[in-house]
Structure formats: C-alpha cells, structure tokens
Amino acid sequence: MTQNSDILCIGSVLWDVIGRSASHMRQGSDVPGRITRLPGGVAMNIAMTLVRFGMTPTLLTAIGSDPEGDELVHACKRLGMDTTHVYRSQDLPTDRYMAVEGANGLIAAIADAHSLEAAGAKILRPLIHGPLGYENTPFEGQIALDGNLTLDLLEEIAVSPAFARADLRVAPASPGKAERLSPFLKHGRATLYVNLEEAGLLCQREFADSETAARALLDRGALRALVTDGGNSATVASAQAVITQKPPSVLVTRVTGAGDTFMAAHIAAEANGASIDEALTRALHAAATYVSGETPL
Template identity: 25%
Template sequence: MTAWRPVAGRVVCVGETMAALSPDPPRPLADADRLRLSVAGAESNVAMYLADHGIPVSWLSALGADPLGDKVRAAVAAAGVDVTHVRTDPDRPTGLLVKDPGPTGTRVRYYRSGSAASALGPGLLDREPVRGAALLHFTGITPALSPSCRDLVTRALAGPGAARPYAVSFDVNHRAALWPDGTAPDVLRTLADRADIVFVGLDEAQDIWGAGLTLPDLRRLLPGPRILVVKDGARAATAVSRSGTCTVPALRTGVVEAVGAGDAFAAGFLAGLLRGGSTTYALRLGHITAVSALKVTGDHGPLPDGEHIERLLGLTPQDWERYEDSAAPPPSRLPDTAR
C-alpha cells in the first residue's frame, strides 16, 4: 500500500533538548555516588536518527549560554544534524532532567521551568530553516512547556494541510508531569488532528482519551491526519490513511532500555516516506530503527549497516515475522524470496 507522503527535502525538528543526569551505576538517586551526564530530547532524537538515515535535517531550539548547553549542542551536531539555527539565550538556562531509578521504575525529575527553550515562540516559523523545510516535526511535549511554545505549535498547524508550505508530523508523546492543569486531552487531540502525520501509542491514547479505545475509535477521534500511525508496544504498528490500513509486526529483539524507541521509530517511518517507499517499507524501517534504541542504555543507538537494513526490508512477510534480532548480524544468506 502506498499512501500520501511528504515531498523529499529538509526536515526541521523543533523542541527542547535537555542535559540529563542519571546514577551510574543505576540505583535510587539518594543512594548514588556518581552521576552520568548525557542529553535527552525527543525531537533531537528524531533528528539524529534521520541524519543516520541520510535525510537532511535541522534541529531548531534554544539553549542557555552555559556548559550544559554546549554539551547538548555538541552531542546533536556530532550525529550529523544541522544546529546552526539553535539560539543561545543569555538570560535563561539549559533545561535539565535527573533520572531517579527505583524498584517500580525510573522517575524523571524535570528542571526546565523558565528554560531557554520554554521561550520559543511562533516567530521561529518566519525564518530559516523553517522557510525551506519540506517537513516540520513536533511532539506533544513542546506545547506543554509554555504559552509561547503552545502558540508556536498551534501556528505551525494552522490552516488546512494542503495550504501549508510544509508538511507537519506530530508525535503525541504525552508526558503527564508537564500537564498539571488537566488540559492535555483536549489540547493534544486538537493539535494532532491538524497534523499530516501523527504518531501515538495505543496504550498512550487509552491513557489520554479513554480506556478501551480501539484503533477504529482512535481514527474516528482523529480523522484529520493524512496518516495516523498507531504503535502497539512490542507487537506491531499500524498506519491508517485514506488509501487503507497497513500493519507490520515489530521485530523481536532483546530490550536493554525502552527510552528513545518511539522517537527512533518515528524517524525510521519518516525516512521511509521521504525516500519514496511504500507504507509497509516505512513501517519496517521504523521498527528496524526502533531496535537500535532498544539495544542501548541511551536514547540514540547505532543503526545496522546499510546492507543489513536492505536485507531486512526485503524479507517476505512470513520471514519478517519469524526474524529475531540479536547482537550478531543476520545470516549472510536469507531465503531467495527475501532478496
């Protein structure tokens, strides 16, 4: 199945990336003697994986004039992402998150109120790199950061999709801690319904819009997107468009950490569409890219080599379902039908 796709060209990912501190080795924060410094940001994760796939991509944000901002900028640039339009704010700090692992999971503590990125606003849309973009990518995190950030995303999604100079993809990416006023369901539904491509987890949608929500329910709730991509955990992902519905099972793989896998999937799916691939091709590339995140402790893991990726993309549906990823590369000989 081949659905609508954005025109090939530069992607601009817009949103906050923070410095991140986590106990090393993992343990409750109160018991930690040492913290590891890394970077964390959904939109820059997508940008880095797009760059890995050879898609021209810029990350657009703001950072403080501080060492943490220097760390974030350098890390994103090192992945091949254009960061030349990221603004340095002399008056506001770079955002920070601290991970607090515990027996029931990891709690994330945010220190991003008043951050440089929280001052982003709709004026960004009048300048490069947005004016030359084929696709803008946002997540539901950005409109939760501040009124000006919400205005930014709202303006980017204003008007019918066909009238916009760029396509817009939107990952719902609900973070309950960022929506203490309870407005998330209405705001996220409104914004998502205006986007061209929407990514949402089925369990995430049920948490936001109602337990028991099914895929048909979700499509009725969000009729606007040209392509609605619903991720069902480790089971499958489904793309619903006006051309029909396409489901591709997830690859079986060991999981080191799930953080960043959704961003990786979105990047792979978008890269598949921008390459002119079918919906099945894009979903498969999304799953392949997600595995790269699942196999590392950070948000951004290395992709398999190009030959490996092409062999996986060429598998028959039956061989795709049987395939199980491991640390080792796949067999050098796949069934003739997979070539």
C-alpha cells in the same frame, strides 16, 4: 531551507541524565547500575536517528547560554546537526531530563523543559520571519515537532500560515503531555506518532490494540496516525489505508528514546521512497534494534 538540511526538528534539545540497572526495581529501590549524561530531548533523539539514516536535520529549539548549553550545542554540531537557528537564551538555563530504568522498564522520569516553554514562539522566528520561511511564502519541507512546546504554541502552529505547506510530523513528549496534541486533531494538519496510552488520552477512552486506536484518531480529525503498542503491534492509518504489523521480538535493555527512534526511522524510510508497508517495517526494526541496545547510545 538551511543549506544541506533535509528536515527541521522543533522541540526539546537538552541533557539526558539516565540511571540504568539490570535489576528489577520498584519505589524505594537502591541498586547498582550506570548513570550517563547524553544529549537528549524528543527533537534531539529524532535528529540523532535521522543522522544515522543519512539525513541532515536543522534544530529549532532553546538552549541556554550557560556552559552546559555551549557543550550541548557543540555536541549537536559534532553529531551532524545544523544549529544555526537555535535560540540561545541569556537568562534561561539549559533544560534537563532525568530518568531511572530497571530490567522491568522505566521506573520514573522528570522532564525539566521549562526554558523551552518560556522561550515560546522565539524558537520559531526563522520559520516566520526568515530565512527558513515567511507567512506569505511558507516552508514546504518536512518538520518533526515534539509536544514539549506549550499548548498555546502548538495551537498557533496548528493554524499558522507559516506551517500550511509543511509535511508536519508530531509526537508527544510523554503521556503526560499527550493532550497538548489535540490542536492537530481539530485542524487535521499533521501525522501523529503516539503510543497506545497517548492515543487513549487524546481520544479520552481506552484502547485494546493499536489499530482501534489509530482508526479512532482518524475519526477525531487526524490527517494520519501511527500508533505503537510496545511489543504487541503498531498501526499506520490514513484515509488511504490502515496497516498493522507486529514488531520483532527482542530483549529490552532500554526504553527512553524508543518512540523517537521509531518516528525518525519512519520519516527517513518515507523520505527514501519506501511504501507505506515497508516504512512501517523499517521503523519497527529500527526501534527493536534500539531497545535491544544494539545501536549507539
């Protein structure tokens, strides 16, 4: 692994442009608020939280060689991430995500991760052709992977010898991309982090609670599943145990990135030796703190 790195974060690293308002909103609303531009993307959000928990993540992603890309790479380094192996495209622009949030939650969002998708397997070269790993001597550490990659590339990862020994943790980028995680049900290689809606899409049915959804993901082939259901419950399920907890009650001030925070906090807790029950508790508290606005954006 890259010197001083604790985990690889593979997927989207882009600019988040997010408008937030304290007002309840609906289609066509025009209200006062704040608009921010911050480093984002699923892999980036996970990496930022891992840094807050004392880990050093290495990014595998595609970032353009445009001025926005230069600024983004500089921001990643400043935040404590290793960008040595980032694929810098000469002809693809840096990706962006745009969202609008009101007091009643996420109103709408558009993820423009087309450059990441176009780069495809090029972002994985350090894992397959070195120096992070090779097919005959695969990488053996932790990997956080997001569903912004194409279905073809995710299918390749699910069977590739280069990932055979990794502790692979996978999350969809959004409900609209949840079904891209289906290869990891077929091949039972990864821990899946999904919300209730995403679990339903993967299993092609509706669920009333996180425990039922987590058990269904195991039945369909997942190695392990963590399912969240907002403020209602969260469940971690494996062949060894099924544990459900209720998140702390907090005032929700933001939602974009909450699932990524949950996943990263859970990974960090387990890396520090926490038990199954304690790791879930720590992840839920970290996510609750995040949505309440008490941690840095």
